[in-house]
Amino acid sequence: MLSTVEGLVRELRTIGIPVSTTEHIDAARSLKVIDIGNREQVKAALCATMVKRIEHMKAFDTVFDLFFSGLKAFDVEFQESEGGTTVAEMLNELEDDALHAMLVEALAENDELMVNALIDVFVQRKANVQQGAQVAGNLYVFRVLRALDLPGIREELIEREQIEPDTPGADLRQRMAESDADHKVETLQQKVEAAVRTLLVADRGATAVARSLRAKLPEDIDFLTGSTAEIEALEWTLAPLPVQLAQKLHQKRSHGRRGAIDFRGTVRHSMSSGGVPVDLAFKKPHPPKPELIVLADISGSVASFATFTLQLTFAIRSQFRSVRSFVFVDGIDEVTEIMQTSNNIAEAAQRIDENKGGIWLDGRSDYGAAFRTFVKRWGPQVNSRSIVLILGDGRSNYRQPSVETVEYIAKRAHRVFWLNPEREVSWGEGDSVINKYAPYCSSVFECRNVRQLKAFIEELD
Template identity: 30%
Template sequence: MEATLLRFIRHLRHHGLEVSPAESLDAMRVAASLGYSDRSLLHAGLACSLAKSEEERIAFDQCFNRFFTLGERSEIVDETVASEEGDSPSSSPDDTDIPPMPGDSAEGEGSGGGGGSGLSMDALRAEVMQAANEVGLEKMEYPTQRGVYRRRILDALGDGEQRQAIAGLADGSPDDQQQAQWLSRLREARIEAVTEVIDRQLLLNNNAKGRSYQEELMRDSSIAAMDSYYRKRLPPLIRKLAKKLASRHRQRLHRAKRGKPDLGKTLRRNLAYGGVPFHRYFRNTRREKSEIYLLCDLSGSVSQWSEVLMLFVQALADVLPNARCFVFCGKSIEVSDIFRQYPEEEALAIIQRQHGMGGSDYGLALTSFRDQIADRLNRRSTVIVLGDGRGNGGNTGIDALRDIYHRARLVLWFNPESRNRWNTGDSEIRRYQTACHYVAECGSLRKLERLLDDLLNLIR
């Protein structure tokens, strides 16, 4: 029974529910207390221990119904349920799909591994499920493995011997030929049940391995090299990565403490008592929240990367609450209000339509950006600029960037171009390096994720 429950928990993880080992142990204790005979009671108990939000509850209901739909008796088999099967025969019409073997009594035996007469579909499914467990069907990861596991299950069911028996009876007497036809129908029903079980396992696995492999490729690939199919799948992946970063850097609440002992102040204030610490003093450090200013280039060469970075920052709102977003082709324009008014993807489309797809003017962009935030910059401020530094030979705006550098705590420049293209053509990135604390390449989602992780470590 624990093996069945663990398979169900694996199914939940394949569909995006995060189930910890501790929650798995809780689910096992719930199942042991409630039993497996009452499906609705088991569903309610497992939902309480495994679903932690309304969204997860909806996904849990779908997974539970899908997991326990086919061959319910084969999935949940214990002594109590097995003993009840004889007292409450199924009334499903599928149970009579396979007629008794010709010339056999109610307890007759089939040849060639065909089983007894009057074999029900439930018994056939149970037989197939047992063979599937023996060959490790739950380890199937890709749809391309369908044929391999189909052959393994049929071999475990003795399909080779059955085919030989059918071939030997096909040229015999009329009774033998009739028996061969019955065995053929039984074999076809068994193959259909095997196909059904394999399709169900693929549905349970939800192609988790394939999606994981695809996500790894997307994290290591340049957005410029992606086609529209993969770009449409970037927002969910970015939210998933941002959720991991947020959980790693979210401030955790602790019990209130008085702080660290301030030994020097305690000794000075107790000199009148001969150094006996009648009055103790503690040191409390108050962490001030950092302010993030994000400036993104919306020109055609790097606009896609700007959208990715803005999605990351919006998804990290829990740990970056004081973040303001600016975009530019020419003059810098704040778009923080657009993100507050519209969903993220719709806001990006509006920003791109209103302010994007122009040529880069870094001189005007940096100067106007400095003018808008100069009165707010202080030693808690972090400025992030995303751009390739190619100003088409115009004013670089380096003086405005240096002014920002002297006022802010950190000035970071993220360049999506490969390093071997820096300082080539009209690139001014070498000059911008002199007015930044750090200039980094962010040519893939993985690199951008690592840069944001390091940034969160610095400003915590």
């Protein structure tokens, strides 16, 4: 058991969940006060000692299932019938249609034991697992889910409620039935994934499967390649960031700086040393706040990245003298007022789309045209207090770049930063012109996920 816990801790650290040595020791000690044969107790104890953030729970669940796949979530006595035949053997003799009907019945009755047994049969029958294959098992899960027909199960669960549309409260009962069915179908899918992982672990071992299945934490999800569900999950990760980053920026700006010499305080302190000003006193520093100007490429390839970055930079606007936001594709428009008057980033994005913000002609990225327009209309407003933040992949559809405009901005601004959501190895390839603009920027950062975005903002000053 201790070696299994050690493997669990090693994998959690590998994927980015911090587990200290003390927490590792606490996790091992917690196993002394629980029933180690009870899967749920073991999972609860290890989770309580090692997981500190709610967004890490899903990753922990996946890793736990890999390393503790041998612990059953239900009692083994359930698997034995009166004639000495196991339930699995009895279920294996049934046709797919009969198994499907039993699964719907078990879901409707919340019979978790029967649901687990039926899932095991479906996985053994439909997954067609190839022994020794170094895969994550997504194809196996797809085969089982296709055989189960989750949309069909959802409809059957709703129909079993037999809601008459003309009866009082029918709408409420219908919504409740749909919500309950959605939850049961989602749980069913998670059970199928866990059952497939159990088969893979039995075939190749937990450590080998973990390398194939290694899940990304929300803060490590790629802005450009993340799925719709993963991008939606990022909102939970971003929620506490503005307050945290604002506090860090304030501390960094105030720490280690001294104001002007406080003559009265210095004279007062010198009284203890015979009037000799050994220790100088300084007034409390009031460092000036910079102005932040954000130029965001909102073309389709980087839209999600620009949305999250605009949301985060605007949320920490209290740490800047002002925050002005501009969006561009082949033209450029200021959207500061839209950001200020919108209730959330989704509403702001919708209003920008309705106004066709940033689009001038054909709606294909043209950094040169966008930068020339910015310099012509707003260039003189950039000053020594301005920090200019450019968001985009630097792909300009082979159109002429305008390096002289970024050079002009760099000469007027305090600093110019460029955040690129692409991997650095792909900069300058194909229609990417970022290498031509980079010499005129203070720094160019690879910023593919929330972790890198957070690290960059902490560097702002």
